[in-house]
Amino acid sequence: MAVTSALPLTDHQSVPGLSREDRTALLRFMMMMRATEERALALYRQGKVPGSFYDGHGQEAVSVGSAFPLGPRDRVCILHRDLGAHLIRGVKPGRILAQMMGRAGGITGGRDGNMHFGDKDLGCVGMVSMLPDMMLVACGMARAFQMRGEDRVAMTWFGDGSTANGQWHEAMNLAGVAKLPIVLVLENNQYAYSTPNTGEFAVDPVERAATYGFAGVKVDGNDVEAMFEASAEACERARRGDGPTLIEAVTMRMHGHGAHDDMKYVPADLVEHWKQRDPIETYSKRLASEGVDVEAIAQSVREELDAETDWALEQPMPDPATALDGVFATDDPHLGDGKAPWSYWAKAA
Amino acid sequence: MAEMTYLQAISDGLREEMRADESVFCLGEDIGAFGGAFKVTDGFIEEFGPDRVWDTPLAENAIVGTAVGAAVEGLRPVAEMQFADFVSCGFDQLVNVAAKMHYRQGLAVPMVLRLPSGGGFGGGPFHSQNPEAWFMQAPGLKVVAPATAEDAKGLIAAAIQDPNPVCFMEHKHLYRRAKGEVPEGRYATELGKVRVARAGTDLTVIAYGAMVSVALEATDDIDGASVEVIDLRSLVPLDREGILASVRKTSKVVVLHEATRSCGVGAEVSALIAEEAFEDLDGPVVRVTAPDVPIAFSPPLERAILPQTDDVKEACRELLAY
Numbered sequence: 312m313a314v315t316s317a318l319p320l321t322d323h324q325s326v327p328g329l330s331r332e333d334r335t336a337l338l339r340f341m342m343m344m345r346a347t348e349e350r351a352l353a354l355y356r357q358g359k360v361p362g363s364f365y366d367g368h369g370q371e372a373v374s375v376g377s378a379f380p381l382g383p384r385d386r387v388c389i390l391h392r393d394l395g396a397h398l399i400r401g402v403k404p405g406r407i408l409a410q411m412m413g414r415a416g417g418i419t420g421g422r423d424g425n426m427h428f429g430d431k432d433l434g435c436v437g438m439v440s441m442l443p444d445m446m447l448v449a450c451g452m453a454r455a456f457q458m459r460g461e462d463r464v465a466m467t468w469f470g471d472g473s474t475a476n477g478q479w480h481e482a483m484n485l486a487g488v489a490k491l492p493i494v495l496v497l498e499n500n501q502y503a504y505s506t507p508n509t510g511e512f513a514v515d516p517v518e519r520a521a522t523y524g525f526a527g528v529k530v531d532g533n534d535v536e537a538m539f540e541a542s543a544e545a546c547e548r549a550r551r552g553d554g555p556t557l558i559e560a561v562t563m564r565m566h567g568h569g570a571h572d573d574m575k576y577v578p579a580d581l582v583e584h585w586k587q588r589d590p591i592e593t594y595s596k597r598l599a600s601e602g603v604d605v606e607a608i609a610q611s612v613r614e615e616l617d618a619e620t621d622w623a624l625e626q627p628m629p630d631p632a633t634a635l636d637g638v639f640a641t642d643d644p645h646l647g648d649g650k651a652p653w654s655y656w657a658k659a660a
Numbered sequence: 661m662a663e664m665t666y667l668q669a670i671s672d673g674l675r676e677e678m679r680a681d682e683s684v685f686c687l688g689e690d691i692g693a694f695g696g697a698f699k700v701t702d703g704f705i706e707e708f709g710p711d712r713v714w715d716t717p718l719a720e721n722a723i724v725g726t727a728v729g730a731a732v733e734g735l736r737p738v739a740e741m742q743f744a745d746f747v748s749c750g751f752d753q754l755v756n757v758a759a760k761m762h763y764r765q766g767l768a769v770p771m772v773l774r775l776p777s778g779g780g781f782g783g784g785p786f787h788s789q790n791p792e793a794w795f796m797q798a799p800g801l802k803v804v805a806p807a808t809a810e811d812a813k814g815l816i817a818a819a820i821q822d823p824n825p826v827c828f829m830e831h832k833h834l835y836r837r838a839k840g841e842v843p844e845g846r847y848a849t850e851l852g853k854v855r856v857a858r859a860g861t862d863l864t865v866i867a868y869g870a871m872v873s874v875a876l877e878a879t880d881d882i883d884g885a886s887v888e889v890i891d892l893r894s895l896v897p898l899d900r901e902g903i904l905a906s907v908r909k910t911s912k913v914v915v916l917h918e919a920t921r922s923c924g925v926g927a928e929v930s931a932l933i934a935e936e937a938f939e940d941l942d943g944p945v946v947r948v949t950a951p952d953v954p955i956a957f958s959p960p961l962e963r964a965i966l967p968q969t970d971d972v973k974e975a976c977r978e979l980l981a982y
Contacts, residue, residue, distance in 0.1 A: 386733065423764045431767045436732055439756050447722055448757060451729015451737075458685070458711050458735070465729075478752070481722040488717055638799050640768035640823040645734055 329539065330654045335608065337379060337535050338598055341371040341591050342612045344395040347404045350620055351411050355570055359624075360411045362424045367392030369533075369565030370500055372590035374468065375399065376538025377496045377558065380546050381466060382656050383648040386434045386452045388445035390468040391426035392498060392564070400433040401650035405619035409626045416626030422637075432647035443473035446482035446495065453491040453549075462550040466494040466542075472503025474516040483557070487524035492549035494542060495557045498532065500564035505576045517559035525555045532560030533590040563588075666809045666838035670774075670830055671700050673813035674738060676846045677820045678708055681736065684820055685712040687723060688740030688774075697742045698776055698835055720750030724773065728758045728825075731771040736820055744775035744829065745789045758825040759800030768823040772816070778831040778870055778918055779966055784957035790869075790919035790950075795827045796896055796928065802851060803895040805829040807872035809840040811893060814849025821848055831870040838873065851894045854902030860888035863912040863980055866903060866929055868892040871916045871967065878972035885980050895925055903929060904937050911942035912979050918966055921949040943982035948975045 329337070348366040355364040367374065374393030378400070381387065389396045397407065402418065410417030410428050418428035419437070429437030436452075438445050449467035456463040473479050474497065486493050503511055520527025526548065530541045538560060545556035563585035567574040599605045651657075664672060678684045685708075686701055692715040695702030705713040716723050720741060727737035741747045747754065754773065761769045779788030795801045802824050806812040812830065819826035857872055862885045865875040872891045879887035890906050892899070907913055913933060915926040926947040933945050948967050956962050 419764050427764070429765060431732075431765055436729075436761075436767065437765050439760070441752055441756050444721075444725065444753060444757050447725025447753060448729040448732070450722070451726035451731070452733040453729070454726055455730045455733035455735050458730075478721050478725070481717075481719040482725075484717055485719065485722045485726065637763050637766065639802070640762045640770075643768045643770055643823040644766065646732060646767070 327655055329536065331603075333379070333654050334536070334598060335603055336652055337375055337539070338591070338594055338603075338605070339608050339612060340375045340395050340398050341535060341594065342609055343398055343404060343616070344371045344375065345591060346612050346616050347407055348394060350616060351408055352570060354408065354412060361413050364411070364570040365391045365425055365568070366566055367394060369585060369589065370498060370562045371395055372535035372538055372594070373496065373498050373532045373560045373562055376535040377466065377468070377494070377542040377560070379539050379653050380543035381464065381649070381651060383651045384434070385464045385466065385546070385649070386436070386449070386646060387465070387649070388436050388438060388449045388467040389429060390438055390470065390498065392470070392500070393468050394426070396468070397430070397435065399650065399652060400430065400435055402430050402433060403619060404616055405622040408620060408623035412623065413628065414623065414626035415629045416623065421629035431644065434646050434649040436646070443469035443476060443479050443482070445469070447478060447485070449493055450482055450485050450491055453486070453493040454489065456492055457489070464492050464494055464546045464549045466496065468496045468498055470503060471497065471499040471501070471508060471511055471516070472506070475511050483519065483523040486555040490552070490554040492552070493555045494545040494549060495555060496542070497557060497559045498562060499559055500562050501581070502564055502577065504568045515559070517557060520557035525557070527557040527559065529559045529561065532562030533588050533593070535590060535594055661841040661843055663839055664809050664842040665836050666806070666812045666830070667698065667700060667835040669809040669813040669842045670816050671702070672842065673816040674700070674820075675704070675707070677817055678704075678712065680846060683734060684736045684738065685714065686738045686740065687714040687716050687727060689716060689718055689723070689742050691715060691740055696740060698832065700740070700774070720746050721753050724750035724753035725757065727771045727773070728753060728761070728769055731769045732761070732767050736770050738772045738774060738820060740774045741776070743787050744777035744791055745786050747773070747775060747791060754801070754825070755798040759798045761800070762824070763800060769825045770823045772819045772826050772828050774828045774830060776832050777829045778833050779955045779962060780833045780870070782957060782959060782962065783955070785954040788955035788962075790829070790917070792827070792829050792895055793919060793924045796925070800825065801896060802826040803829065804851060804893065805831070805869040805895060806893060807834070807838070807857070807867075807869055807891045809838055809842050811849055811855065813842050814847055815851070815893065817846060818848040818851050822851065829869060833870045849893070852897035852899050853893065854899040855891040855893055856906075857889040857891045858887070860886040861910055862886045863914065863976055864888045864890055864906045864910045865914045865916055865972065865976065866890045866892065866906070867916040868895065868925070869918065871918055874967065874969055874972060875916055878969045879976055882973060882976055882980065885976070887976060892925075898928070900932060900936070903932065907933050907937045908940045911940055912982070913941070914946045914948055914972065914975050914979060916948045916967060916972055918950055920952050921947060922952050924949060943979050946975050946979050948972050
């Protein structure tokens with residue numbers, strides 16, 4: 312007896328390309344990710360962000376490009392350097408800043424910090440510190456779609472460091488054996504904290520995909536459209552029932568592991584090399600050459616973020632009397648659907 | 661009513677829930693065609709098919725983590741660890757992902773982790789453990805440990821219906837030895853309520869799982885003393901009032917469990933009694949437990965480690981004379 316779905320199937324015969332509006336949106340999401348993280352770093356330096364601070368500076372194309380093809384009913388487990396995916400699903404920057412400051416208005420209401428969040432109402436399950444644990448949670452969601460015969464996709468992100476962990480291999484094997492509708496985005500930013508790729512693996516992890524029985528593709532992680540195309544194809548493969556895809560996005564972590572890390576272990580010329588390949592600058596030039604008013608987009612990002620920051624700073628700290636609440640669930644709230652700004656979904660809706 | 665073994669009762673409860681709710685499914689190692697290492701899911705694949713009785717690869721974190729993902733996506737997974745001992749390999753997903761999910765994100769994880777636990781059959785250090793206290797230290801997990809066939813069915817149903825991750829400790833020694841009348845059809849036994857296995861007035865033995873029958877046997881006749889036996893049934897939530905009510909009545913308490921001693925259930929129950937019922941006591945709270953050693957393989961060694969009926973009898977006798 313199969314489990315039946317309450318949801319109708321949709322028709323996915325072909326993946327259309329990006330419209331001009333989509334490409335503008337890609338740039339804006341990358342700009343908003345960087346601006347939000349820069350604002351959060353400023354708040355951290357002002358002492359308003361407890362704990363530490365982590366960002367994805369220089370890696371914006373990875374999360375923005377890969378999350379953009381997702382439909383509203385798809386589900387995600389997002390990593391700490393992938394703020395763009397949260398923004399695409401519809402999380403407001405103010406709630407992210409409030410989250411980092413431990414405010415009641417943050418996504419977890421102060422229960423967890425920094426990038427450890429997922430807005431359940433937007434189809435996100437938040438990460439934990441142990442990596443890559445969320446791969447297996449994403450496998451479970453994909454299994455639920457498969458059991459109910461739904462053409463939905465689970466997507467999750469993890470770093471190069473994660474590929475050394477046993478749970479990575481458990482998830483890769485399970486995804487391959489069960490042919491799960493899952494997209495696995497390996498964000499290879501060259502360093503696992505201070506350990507370079509050469510100390511992490513003897514074989515490029517993208518090659519392992521074939522040994523687990525599914526497709527692996529290596530993409531320029533600083534090219535947002537290349538990320539979109541690889542991800543869109545992987546999503547379609549999953550929706551067709553043809554199983555998982557491992558996408559290795561090659562990029563560079565341009566900041567330290569956290570704000571406390573001066574990354575003196577990274578050669579200066581490597582940083583300089585990647586600086587020339589900044590995903591936002593290169594895409595801005597490309598769109599500007601095609602007549603897009605890039606400065607107007609940057610201005611609208613600044614204005615929105617200023618308003619969002621004001622909102623975040625107005626949020627109260629959580630009431631200590633609530634510290635013990637919610638250890639156990641008394642009801643069973645389900646995940647909600649996320650925003651899906653790609654024109655394909657806008658037209659489909 | 662029908663007479664069933666403890667094992668049949670677990671199967672029956674699980675089957676009833678799967679029939680009533682198609683979002684309930686099982687996953688684990690060798691649970692399909694083989695029916696599980698202990699045959700709890702024997703015949704399930706024929707009735708429910710391979711999707712809902714899913715033979716997974718041998719990877720405990722994958723089993724637990726996949727169950728978490730399926731649970732947040734609206735299904736109600738019942739995951740089996742082939743032996744409770746193997747949960748150590750899936751511990752990360754259980755204590756870090758499942759247990760903390762609702763507190764951090766307000767997202768329920770309605771899943772059950774079935775854990776065949778306990779010794780007494782020469783299973784050795786890796787097939788005999790009673791790891792329930794590990795889970796009690798991970799806020800967000802419920803922990804259930806039935807002692808009878810009737811409760812095994814009612815508590816597995818309640819665990820499946822609960823919106824939280826529940827560790828279901830099913831004692832292997834009871835699987836085919838514990839038998840009793842079990843109601844037909846669906847019913848759920850509320851989590852967090854003790855069962856008075858035998859009422860008494862002179863002394864209370866507090867136990868759970870396989871040690872309940874040991875407590876009953878040991879105290880059946882101790883020089884005519886009236887001994888109450890309390891079956892905890894659920895360790896999280898713990899029925900504090902149920903425990904304290906018995907203490908107030910008898911004023912003397914032995915806490916009995918098969919798990920090791922330090923920081924175990926007995927330590928928690930003893931501390932509760934010391935804090936809340938000190939004035940009601942007429943003697944020290946006494947623990948009878950396994951000592952802090954691994955469970956040895958060879959039968960004489962294993963017997964020396966696991967609490968025996970005579971150990972309980974002796975402890976009760978001493979406390980009664982106090």
